[in-house]
Amino acid sequence: MRNTLSIAGKELEAYFVQPIAYVVLTVFLLLGGWFFFTLLRRFALLSQIYAAMQNLSALQRLNLNTAVVSPLLQNLAIVLVLLVPAITMRSFAEEKRTGTFELLLTVPVRTGEIVAGKFIAAAVFALIMIALAGLFPLVLLIFGNPELPVILAGYLGLAALAVCFVAIGLFTSSLTQNQIIAAISCLGALLLLYIISWPAEVGGVAFGGLLRYLSLPEHFGRMLTGVIDTRDIVYFLSVILVALFLTQRAVESSRWR
Amino acid sequence: MIEVKNLTKFYGSFAAITDVSFKAERGEVLGFLGPNGAGKTTTMRIVTGFMPASSGTVLIDGFDIAEQSLEARRRIGYLPEAPPLYNEMRVDGYLRYVAKLRGVARQDIEPATERVVEVCGLADVQHRICGQLSKGYRQRVGLAQALIHEPPVLVLDEPTIGLDPRQIHEIRSLIRKLAGERTVVLSTHILPEVSQICDKVVIINEGRVVLEEQLKALPAGRSLEEIFLEAIAREHAESRVSSAEEMLEEVGAGRSGP
Numbered sequence: 001m002r003n004t005l006s007i008a009g010k011e012l013e014a015y016f017v018q019p020i021a022y023v024v025l026t027v028f029l030l031l032g033g034w035f036f037f038t039l040l041r042r043f044a045l046l047s048q049i050y051a052a053m054q055n056l057s058a059l060q061r062l063n064l065n066t067a068v069v070s071p072l073l074q075n076l077a078i079v080l081v082l083l084v085p086a087i088t089m090r091s092f093a094e095e096k097r098t099g100t101f102e103l104l105l106t107v108p109v110r111t112g113e114i115v116a117g118k119f120i121a122a123a124v125f126a127l128i129m130i131a132l133a134g135l136f137p138l139v140l141l142i143f144g145n146p147e148l149p150v151i152l153a154g155y156l157g158l159a160a161l162a163v164c165f166v167a168i169g170l171f172t173s174s175l176t177q178n179q180i181i182a183a184i185s186c187l188g189a190l191l192l193l194y195i196i197s198w199p200a201e202v203g204g205v206a207f208g209g210l211l212r213y214l215s216l217p218e219h220f221g222r223m224l225t226g227v228i229d230t231r232d233i234v235y236f237l238s239v240i241l242v243a244l245f246l247t248q249r250a251v252e253s254s255r256w257r
Numbered sequence: 258m259i260e261v262k263n264l265t266k267f268y269g270s271f272a273a274i275t276d277v278s279f280k281a282e283r284g285e286v287l288g289f290l291g292p293n294g295a296g297k298t299t300t301m302r303i304v305t306g307f308m309p310a311s312s313g314t315v316l317i318d319g320f321d322i323a324e325q326s327l328e329a330r331r332r333i334g335y336l337p338e339a340p341p342l343y344n345e346m347r348v349d350g351y352l353r354y355v356a357k358l359r360g361v362a363r364q365d366i367e368p369a370t371e372r373v374v375e376v377c378g379l380a381d382v383q384h385r386i387c388g389q390l391s392k393g394y395r396q397r398v399g400l401a402q403a404l405i406h407e408p409p410v411l412v413l414d415e416p417t418i419g420l421d422p423r424q425i426h427e428i429r430s431l432i433r434k435l436a437g438e439r440t441v442v443l444s445t446h447i448l449p450e451v452s453q454i455c456d457k458v459v460i461i462n463e464g465r466v467v468l469e470e471q472l473k474a475l476p477a478g479r480s481l482e483e484i485f486l487e488a489i490a491r492e493h494a495e496s497r498v499s500s501a502e503e504m505l506e507e508v509g510a511g512r513s514g515p
Contacts, residue, residue, distance in 0.1 A: 006357040010346075017345050103341035103402070106305045107358040108330040255308045 003109045007117025008124070011091070015125050020090075024083050028076075028129050035075045036136045039068045064146035069137055070224045073154045076133055077220060080126075080162050081194060085186035087125060088169025089179040091118045092251065096177035105255060115248045119170055126162040130155065150226035157223030160236040161216060165190055167243035174250040190216075258283045258440040259304065259410060264313035266299050273299040274464040277313070281457065283409070286436045288455035288472075289444040290485065296464040297444040298338055301414045304442065305335040317410055331360055334408035338415055340399025344388030348379060348398055351387055352405060359406040373401040377431065393424040400428070404435065411441045417450060429454050452481045462489045 015021040043064065050059040095101040104114055137151045168189050173182040197215035200208035212218050216239075219232040264277040274296035281287040291297050303310045306322045306329060315322040320329035343351055349370060356366045374383050377397045382390060387398065396416065403411060416432065417425045432441060433454050445451065451458050452472065458481070460468040467488040475484060 003358060006354065010343075010354050014343070014345055098341075098344065099337060099339040100341040100343055102302070102307055102337040102339075103335075103355070104358075106307050106330055106333065106335045107355070108327045108360055109358055110327070 001113075003113045004117040004120065007109075007114060008120040011118055011121030012124055014090075015087070015121070020086065021125065024086055025129060025132065028079060028083055029132060031079050032072070032076055032133050032136060035072050036068070036139075039071055043067045064140050064144050065150045065226075068140065069146060069151050069154060072136060073158050073224055074217075074221075076130075077158060077161055077217070078194075080129075080158075080165055081190045082187070083129075084126065084162065084165035084169050084190065085172075085183040088122050088166055088173050088186060089183035090173070091122060091170055092174040092247075093177050093179045093182045096254075097179075101254075105251075111252045112248050115170070115174075115244055115251060119167060119244060119247075122166040122170065123163045126166050127159055130159050130162055133158075147226070153226045153228050154224045156228065157220045157232075160223075160233075161220050164216065164236055164239045164243070167240045167247075168193075171243045171247045171250065174247045174254075258285070258318060259287075259442060260316040261300070261304065262314050262316075264300065264303055264310045264315070266296075266303060266308075267311045272464055274461070277461065277464070277466050279459045279466060279469050281440050281442055283440055284436065284438055285457055286432070286441045286443065286455045288451035288458045289442055289461065290446065290448070290451055290458055291444075291461035292446060292489065295461045297446075297461060298414055300461070301335075301337075301412055301442070301444055305333055305412050306330050307335075307337075331406075332409050334359075334403035334406065334411045336396075336399045336403045336411075336413045336416055338418070340395045341402070342387040342390075342395055342398060344386070346387055347384055348387060348390070349374070349383045351398065352401055355402040356405045361406050369405050369407075373404050376404065376435075377401040378427070393420050396420060396424070396428065400431070409439055411435065411439050413441065413443045415444055415446075417445070417447065448481050448485060460485060460488050467491070 043062070046067070047059065047062055050056075050062065092101070095104060105111075134155060137146065137155075140146050141148065141151075165186075169182075169186040172186040172189065173179075175185070176182050193214065193216045195215075197212045197218055200211040200215075202208075203211055213235070219235050222229055222232055259281040261277060261279050265275050266273045277296070277300055279287070279289075289297055289300065302308050304315050304317075304322065306326050309323050315329075317329040318332050320332070322329045343354075346354065352370045352373060353366055356369050361369050374380055377400055379394070379397060379401060382394055382398075387395070390398065396419075400413070400416065403413070413432070417428050420428065429450065432443065435441065436454075443450075443455065455472055457471050458468065458475075459466060468484070475481070
């Protein structure tokens with residue numbers, strides 16, 4: 001435990017002494033801000049139009065949760081697909097390239113502790129990103145009246161998604177000493193999990209159902225509507241655990257090569 | 258203290274080392290000598306537990322590096338061929354981090370860091386960033402991290418490579434000073450290094466041990482260089498003879514055929 005925390009602390013510090021953290025945070029918040037601004041403008045415009053047309057039923061259906069928060073979180077999830085590989089690509093690949101991997105594997109620390117430490121650091125960083133993106137709905141809460149529980153469920157979903165991405169990114173980084181290969185294979189894996197349910201409609205009941213179950217947006221989408229289902233939580237937890245298990249095996253097996 | 262028995266390591270079908278055995282007692286400085294590509298780094302990596310051998314065992318203070326890995330690794334300080342420095346960290350921060358990973362108790366981390374900073378002469382650079390250090394200082398920081406938990410066994414892979422003569426001298430006297438109670442295994446291809454600081458020499462060539470001897474027990478009046486070249490040449494000659502024999506056998510087999 002102590003080893004895990006030492007590694008996590010050092011890794012987290014490494015994000016912030018190098019420019020990576022600031023670049024990633026800036027890009028994430030800049031794009032998020034732009035989405036938020038656009039969605040909010042659209043919301044304001046629509047409510048004006050409906051009011052002018054005196055279309056009360058449409059005006060009632062229009063709300064901040066479905067018109068602003070939910071699409072914002074969906075867009076941020078896509079941005080995370082692109083940014084998380086940049087966060088995790090270093091974790092093992094750089095150690096292998098610079099030779100510090102040899103130190104890491106000869107100190108009296110278990111492989112599992114190393115993986116856990118690096119995972120905690122990257123996950124905490126991802127959660128910092130998402131916490132900062134919480135500023136957007138805060139603005140809505142001050143000036144409007146969205147439903148807070150639905151927002152919280154959506155952010156929980158985004159956080160779960162981000163932590164899954166991080167676990168997958170760690171795995172791809174543990175396979176190579178080249179950071180670009182690590183980043184691109186992570187991006188590929190994340191995109192695949194994103195679009196895997198596309199052929200579900202033509203896949204029949206069993207296969208289509210399986211593809212839908214594997215698809216990340218399927219589970220994330222339910223949380224956006226404010227539903228926290230244990231099935232989705234189990235899905236996110238299993239993705240994380242499988243990815244971390246594979247990472248541990250990959251690090252351990254690099255001894256054998 | 259260190260007991261290496263019948264180590265063999267295959268990379269694919271290529272045998273990097275074959276049947277390597279040697280022993281180093283407490284307080285002994287063992288020079289692991291061999292030409293480039295002889296299998297020195299491979300042996301060091303197996304001894305420190307970085308990778309396992311294809312067959313054979315390593316005992317560190319009685320603990321098997323593969324079976325009781327954590328206990329064995331606790332007793333080793335290892336300086337790999339390339340000093341394993343995190344380039345974005347400061348020297349003192351790095352040493353404290355390694356101290357934690359090597360299991361130094363929390364209250365001992367500060368004194369341990371101060372001690373190795375002093376021993377390795379890092380006082381001037383302890384607040385500098387590792388990535389900005391010169392080669393000589395990187396080597397010394399690498400040595401400092403290997404010493405931080407006061408290990409009974411010190412494994413140094415070519416510790417003086419790429420240093421200038423003055424730095425080489427400093428590192429050598431440092432190693433000599435460190436020896437004392439410790440067992441030091443030092444790989445090198447520089448002959449004078451061995452005769453200056455080692456008690457025992459193991460010569461390895463093409464993955465096989467060709468000589469294991471106390472330095473004192475080596476025939477008087479002959480330089481280590483002569484002995485080294487002879488040991489390597491003998492090996493070459495033997496392999497040439499054996500391949501010639503094989504060829505003769507093949508030819509013979511051809512004749513005895515139909």
